Amino acid sequence: MRFSALDGDQTVEVDVTAEGRETFTVTLEERNGESSRETLKVLRRSGNRWTVEVENRVEDFLVWPEGDRTVVQWRRSTFEVDILPLRERLRRQTSSREAAGAAVLKAQMPGRVVSVLKAPGETVESGEGLVIIESMKMQNEVKSPKSGTVSRCGVAEGGTVNAGDLLFEIE
């Protein structure tokens, strides 16, 4: 099965092939155009936790989805991976081309919508506030990256948002 992952601003291809009940070969295209391949043997999966043997080492991964991203924790680091089945990536590229010229603002983290400052149809200046979102003790004003007209608004006062949720679209 083929996937498309973002590596910086490039997309690279990843292929997963089952070699047996618990062994998989994963081929990853690198940014320089070469590719690397690993055999991953799943020793154990328990919910979000995976114990995998790679090159004779036991590696422990935590994997969970968060909005559009996949969060992978490995050793002492956290990785946000933007990966989609290749077919889905192609479909999205098309739709984003259709929306060319529009700015789409998505929530960066979960929070509560304190105040919605603009409604669809209203005009906004670049840098003008669109919505205030609070998470725990911090309030954060989301500002418009361009001047234009609000074409979509995905938030309502008092509601909550998750990372990746659409907040505003400005045309």
Add this chain to the structure above:
Amino acid sequence: MRFSALDGDQTVEVDVTAEGRETFTVTLEERNGESSRETLKVLRRSGNRWTVEVENRVEDFLVWPEGDRTVVQWRRSTFEVDILPLRERLRRQTSSREAAGAAVLKAQMPGRVVSVLKAPGETVESGEGLVIIESMKMQNEVKSPKSGTVSRCGVAEGGTVNAGDLLFEIE
């Protein structure tokens, strides 16, 4: 919904009625013929663990099925409850009546079948060994409670059994 629970050698009725999303009234017939009623408010359920409010106290229960029984751990004790929906209890009583005269031997705990000593059709004496089951470091010989003929055998050498599994039926 009505259930039938074993209390010693008697069966008593238990009724569960939902009072709301998380509140239930349970009525339990006592051995002396009287009945007691409690309102159980489920504060939280997480897998086998239940946190329930009863009479203003928070009670923590572990509940899991084990063979025919339901194991309930509460405070510092373990309870084995033999409970079935009333309809199922009635059905089983009928079928056990049909099997009257037959002795049905079930596994009391999980284990590995070391050796099967009798086969269907063979005759056995009361007290004669039927099967040897091992769990960890202990071997346990299951003996026939009566003289008769082996009518059913639910075990195979080298196989495993769980608590409640049928081992032998002697007619």
Add this chain to the structure above:
Amino acid sequence: MFKKLLIANRGEIAVRIIRACRDLGVSPVVVYSEADRYSLAVQLADQAHPIGGSTASESYLSVDKIIDAALATGCEALHPGYGFLAEDESLVNACTDAGVVFVGPSAASIESMGDKLRSRSLVAAAGVPVVPGTENPVATLEEAAESSREIGYPIMLKASAGGGGKGMRLVRNEDQLRSAFQMTRGEAKAAFSDSTVYLEKYLERPRHIEVQVLGDRHGNLIHLGERECSIQRRHQKLLEECPSPFVGPEMRRDLGEAALAVARAVDYTNAGTVEFLVDAASSARPAPFYFLEMNTRLQVEHPVTEMVTGLDLAREQIRIAAGEKLSLSQDDVTWRGAAIECRIYAEDSANNFYPSPGGITLLSEPSGPGIRNDSGVCEGYEIPLEYDPLISKLVAHGRDRAEAIQRMRRALDEYKVAGVRTTIPFFHAVLGHERFLGGDLHTHFIDEHGLLSGTLQGSDGRLPRMMAALYHYLEAREGSSPDSTPGRRSRWKDYNRFPNLDSLEGP
């Protein structure tokens, strides 16, 4: 001893107090807001009393609701934990009126230490050094400018009603003072309803070192040595240790005596902490230290002192409140080894410590020799948006600081949390830093060594990217839909299946 005790708090400290109650044979009762209904504290308590809405002001900050809960559940005593109403004398007075024993100092002690300017003069009068500054409020810009010139820039402009890092502003010269003065007064007025401000000399790279004290109602008062809490972010402590790598026996004795003098000045009883700033940059030895403030409650970081002294501070608090005598004298206090605490928050340390609320879908806690994890959560718990997102306090003890650090790193490696981001990677970075290992700490350590930047994000993403692909591959095969966002909620019911009942009962 009390039969029942109300815990007027939430999270890990509520669990901590439940454990102290259990060890004393006291029945613990917790209050809970709507957001905390599924919390670990509710699960572990004997009784749980709902006190309303999710925001703090509707629940844990409401004196009336807390007192009502104590009376409704028949509790004889109330432990405030830390934060919320723990340092609010109105709760103490309400307890007195209701006939409930407050587990903490007197209202008068709390009040004296709550006013920073008043506590400064009390402490100075007791012969304990305070940071050089004004003894009285500065009411006008002219007055402020004159005092600042006397003290010498940089100075710190502080609200008298502030504390804990709130209501203060650094001023480096007279130009800055002009704009800062009215702003600080205005903010103080808005935040604390009191515009009183004063000036203090600003120490450039101080160490934050504090002393734990314990006093009973029979006149016994002891100190349990110091904790160093210099690893901070925006005046919030992140990592604490006992003992301080900077403090030797002589300085420990001096700090201890100063702390006892402060506590005596306000007739202090129960557990309290006297905070000092230590001017380690000064060439003077022993290094000068200055009284900063006194916290009239149990500190978040009390476990490091417990690990090293072998005492149970929460238990001592309840014993003292019940009128018992301290279980040991100053000479009985011994310190063994070293302990470190890391505050594990649901915050993304790779992304400027942004809060990361959400459901904990997997939790595997560290254990083994020298490890203690005071947690407030369990698998399936959803970290509320409303409160401090503390997951647990991970504590490591060792024969010396090096062993405590090694054990902490091992425990951080074992600690697995999925579903939310945590500060675990941040602590790996701190504990691996050469300057930290050398004990060279100060309150700007994190900023100065660039430990807040995005460098904590992993760099070699080859295997993680492969793993993410494998995850989606298997999710697809298992029948869920990876084409759509595999939202966090979809998996939720595996963990807390109760919400399902909604659809079962019909309308």
Add this chain to the structure above:
Amino acid sequence: MFKKLLIANRGEIAVRIIRACRDLGVSPVVVYSEADRYSLAVQLADQAHPIGGSTASESYLSVDKIIDAALATGCEALHPGYGFLAEDESLVNACTDAGVVFVGPSAASIESMGDKLRSRSLVAAAGVPVVPGTENPVATLEEAAESSREIGYPIMLKASAGGGGKGMRLVRNEDQLRSAFQMTRGEAKAAFSDSTVYLEKYLERPRHIEVQVLGDRHGNLIHLGERECSIQRRHQKLLEECPSPFVGPEMRRDLGEAALAVARAVDYTNAGTVEFLVDAASSARPAPFYFLEMNTRLQVEHPVTEMVTGLDLAREQIRIAAGEKLSLSQDDVTWRGAAIECRIYAEDSANNFYPSPGGITLLSEPSGPGIRNDSGVCEGYEIPLEYDPLISKLVAHGRDRAEAIQRMRRALDEYKVAGVRTTIPFFHAVLGHERFLGGDLHTHFIDEHGLLSGTLQGSDGRLPRMMAALYHYLEAREGSSPDSTPGRRSRWKDYNRFPNLDSLEGP
């Protein structure tokens, strides 16, 4: 220090050694049998090496496979843990031949202590009291009868190659001796390929008290005080404590000196334990104590000594094996407070300790002040049929024995295990027993106080029965079928979903 170390064991002790490796910066490699593939140790190690079938003889008892694993993974050292090959000198010799450092004493020390009769005379020669008995094997019934009359009944008939409670038989009079003599010889022959037996005086209600020793390869040898392990069932320890409530400073010194004399007699290095029987029933004071045997490895119950002395024994073992010196002298050893360990087994304590194998469907481990849980399992783990069903060793430390007991009871209350029965209810019964609280222990405590009977089954089943009904009600509503047996396996996939892949990959 070593770069890589092979752990030739499984379960909690493998996890314990992994943690010691982490603290030393050594990369831990574990071996695993088929049954242990999903174990916690495999998950935590850097490398995991399969060594075949599930039975012990196919895997953990195979010297060849263990040595092959060490060589294949490039390990410089090997830690045997306890049990399996830990006291088998052939493993030590095979390590030497393969150039792998064995973490433990020399083959000669193991061999000397493995032969019980030989160790008796070695120890007696070192001036340490042994239980009165024969110095040589008794070869004939006549010889046995004569010696028994001399010693006085009751006597214990023991296999010289036995130990740890195996290969021994109590004889109360000459009639019993006649039938017992050949039987014990025959059993010894069958079990140990050595029919040598000898006689010892049988002590009626002894206390089992043992001393931890630690020696390096530079001639330094120290003791770390005693542990009392009198709470036993069929000679298997269930609960251990440090210090013994029976031992005061004077007796501790005497026991310590005796243990050091024993260790010196066999040039002992690394960690070892000298076991004594103490005749507390004797009117003599100090009470007489007798050498029982020496265990030439780390004991299961070592954590109670760690909690009280503040040392890390597994870490010291590895350091010693690497040729380092002991990190402390005898005078540096201090004891603080008291610690208790409960061995939590997957056994049904309400049903004669029948093993209760199966899958752990829910696991919630205790924590908080004074608590350490050395666990070998995780949620979703299936306890294999093949080995000792130890789940974890729960350890509580307190300022004194009373506090340690209180904390242990709190931790037992917090400890939640579903899917298998455990010995947790049993420990509640022991810790609540008046005689236990009074410290009045002996090796028949459990039998004598009826703690093995079925009384642990709960009696007031009203609420549990209601709860069971509610469980089936909600299961029925949630769509599973409560009419059929709601088998344990049906829920299994929620926890370890990997088996699902079977059906995904097709044939």
